[in-house]
Amino acid sequence: MSPVLxxxxxxxxxxxxLALAHVPLGTYLARVYxxxxxxxxEKWIYKGIGADPDTEMRWPAYLRGVLAFSVAxxxxxxxxxxxxxxxxxxxxxxxxDPDQAFNTAASFVANxxxxxxxxxxxxxxxxxxxxxxxxNFVSAAVGIAVAVALVRGFARSRTGELGNFWADLVRGVVxxxxxxxxxxxxxxxxxxVIQNFSGIHEVGQFTGGSQQWNGGAVASxxxxxxLGTNGGGYFNANSAHPFExxxxxxxxxxxxxxxxxxxxxxxxxGLMTGSVRQGYAxxxxxxxxxxxxxxxxxxxxxxxxxxxxxxxxxxxxxxxVRFGIGGSSIFAVSTTLTSTGAVDSFHSSYxxxxxxxxxxGMMLGEIAPGGVGSGLYGMLVMAVIAVFIAxxxxxxxxxxxxxxxxxxxxxxxxxxxxxxxxxxLVFTAAAMALPTPGDSMTxxxxxxxxxxxxxxTSAANNNxxxxxxxxxxxxxxxTTLGLAMLLGRFLPMVFVLALAGSLAGQQPVPAxxxxxxxxxxxxxxxLVGAVLIITGLTYFPALALGPLAEGLA
Numbered sequence: 001m002s003p004v005l006x007x008x009x010x011x012x013x014x015x016x017x018l019a020l021a022h023v024p025l026g027t028y029l030a031r032v033y034x035x036x037x038x039x040x041x042e043k044w045i046y047k048g049i050g051a052d053p054d055t056e057m058r059w060p061a062y063l064r065g066v067l068a069f070s071v072a073x074x075x076x077x078x079x080x081x082x083x084x085x086x087x088x089x090x091x092x093x094x095x096x097d098p099d100q101a102f103n104t105a106a107s108f109v110a111n112x113x114x115x116x117x118x119x120x121x122x123x124x125x126x127x128x129x130x131x132x133x134x135x136n137f138v139s140a141a142v143g144i145a146v147a148v149a150l151v152r153g154f155a156r157s158r159t160g161e162l163g164n165f166w167a168d169l170v171r172g173v174v175x176x177x178x179x180x181x182x183x184x185x186x187x188x189x190x191x192x193v194i195q196n197f198s199g200i201h202e203v204g205q206f207t208g209g210s211q212q213w214n215g216g217a218v219a220s221x222x223x224x225x226x227l228g229t230n231g232g233g234y235f236n237a238n239s240a241h242p243f244e245x246x247x248x249x250x251x252x253x254x255x256x257x258x259x260x261x262x263x264x265x266x267x268x269x270g271l272m273t274g275s276v277r278q279g280y281a282x283x284x285x286x287x288x289x290x291x292x293x294x295x296x297x298x299x300x301x302x303x304x305x306x307x308x309x310x311x312x313x314x315x316x317x318x319x320x321v322r323f324g325i326g327g328s329s330i331f332a333v334s335t336t337l338t339s340t341g342a343v344d345s346f347h348s349s350y351x352x353x354x355x356x357x358x359x360x361g362m363m364l365g366e367i368a369p370g371g372v373g374s375g376l377y378g379m380l381v382m383a384v385i386a387v388f389i390a391x392x393x394x395x396x397x398x399x400x401x402x403x404x405x406x407x408x409x410x411x412x413x414x415x416x417x418x419x420x421x422x423x424x425l426v427f428t429a430a431a432m433a434l435p436t437p438g439d440s441m442t443x444x445x446x447x448x449x450x451x452x453x454x455x456x457t458s459a460a461n462n463n464x465x466x467x468x469x470x471x472x473x474x475x476x477x478x479t480t481l482g483l484a485m486l487l488g489r490f491l492p493m494v495f496v497l498a499l500a501g502s503l504a505g506q507q508p509v510p511a512x513x514x515x516x517x518x519x520x521x522x523x524x525x526x527l528v529g530a531v532l533i534i535t536g537l538t539y540f541p542a543l544a545l546g547p548l549a550e551g552l553a
Contacts, residue, residue, distance in 0.1 A: 007326015026267025053167035059501030065165035090124035110489035113232030140228030141172030143373030153500030184223035231341030262369035277519035289368035318349020336361035339371030341464025356547025402508035450546035460488035
């Protein structure tokens with residue numbers, strides 16, 4: 001079987017699996033976030049944290065819950081790392097330095113999971129399981145909660161109430177993430193992913209010394225890192241490590257986990273707003289972009305330029321032989337078009353255009369299908385922009401799902417769109433202008449610029465993957481990337497929740513002959529165009545200095 005055919009078959013198998021899971025999981029999620037009943041374990045949690053799950057919140061109160069919970073998470077994870085040296089199960093590792101502890105705490109609470117350290121050489125069992133793994137669950141649940149709040153904004157009328165953050169958070173963890181993660185972890189263990197609390201082992205004798213590996217609860221963390229679109233690996237090699245991702249089947253299964261909830265949430269959106277076809281329109285938009293990016297990535301990486309690439313069957317540098325170009329390309333596109341950041345290959349080793357595709361996927365806002373929760377609310381904000389553009393074309397006040405998109409709503413959407421590019425471009429410009437940050441670049445020229453541009457794109461978009469050529473463990477990068485992650489996560493949420501509150505307070509308007517049919521393919525095409533054009537106008541100059549210059553050289 002040719003490598004190209006193998007890649008295409010993997011793509012088709014993945015799409016079939018997602019299609020089978022879309023309806024049942026999307027329907028289940030809609031029931032979870034619409035049910036008035038609480039499970040017994042949920043009632044115990046509410047009592048423990050002192051929350052009343054039946055109290056409806058307006059958007060400022062919902063936002064305060066999000067921010068308060070996240071601030072507490074940052075402080076807890078920071079202290080856990082600083083105290084690692086005196087904790088049991090530390091494997092002899094010392095406390096994490098202050099700047100790196102801040103970076104890691106910000107990273108995992110912001111659902112970014114950027115890592116400027118070697119996981120197997122820095123973090124003990126307690127920090128990995130009680131700190132990082134826990135944040136993998138709750139940060140994902142926060143993203144789903146904000147997305148559900150926005151969906152309620154479209155679905156409700158003449159009220160500013162968006163639900164209860166604490167109820168949405170707890171339900172996301174207890175009813176959604178934990179059950180799927182348990183089943184997924186069992187599958188990974190059965191396929192060879194390790195799951196233990198062993199210490200450090202010396203492996204073999206080599207010329208000049210030996211190699212050391214430590215065990216860990218890898219399978220349980222691996223499954224939630226993918227399912228929750230987190231991405232932080234137990235080992236530095238991330239999902240390229242055989243302890244995390246040993247076979248082609250586990251590789252495809254992990255991609256399936258990455259895409260599972262973001263794809264299913266489109267049906268949840270359709271059910272909660274009373275129009276399943278609206279959900280399919282959003283899904284079609286996401287699928288068009290995702291399939292297009294996968295096809296483009298495979299083309300760039302399979303292109304045979306020179307005898308070395310012809311002998312290898314494509315650009316195999318930086319890729320695992322057991323996954324091949326096809327599996328690696330699907331993984332790279334899926335992890336950068338979502339906010340996952342896990343990698344099974346090194347993006348810095350991709351062709352110039354291939355590396356640019358991974359960057360562009362993040363620059364789109366990771367909305368195809370995007371992160372858990374963040375992908376849906378990001379795409380819905382883009383839908384608001386798209387209907388506004390359509391309204392300008394025909395001279396009519398734009399409407400979406402029976403809600404008028406006025407000055408207030410479009411300002412919230414515009415602020416949402418502008419925040420992340422501003423963070424990426426300002427921090428990248430500062431790093432390139434100052435003398436010290438440039439010393440962290442492994443390469444010079446266009447590729448070196450791409451390393452820094454990729455880092456801030458990954459941080460501000462809460463992706464977490466790295467170009468694998470930048471030494472980011474410095475005070476400058478630990479601090480600025482940490483700030484980019486926090487601002488890139490929570491500032492957009494402010495405008496998403498404000499938009500949700502504004503929409504929920506409106507009185508719905510009836511559809512007329514002049515209303516844009518947003519469930520039709522025409523609107524999906526308009527939405528794809530809006531996403532690509534807005535991103536292109538924003539980032540094209542920066543891309544031209546980095547991956548485009550390298551790829552066309």
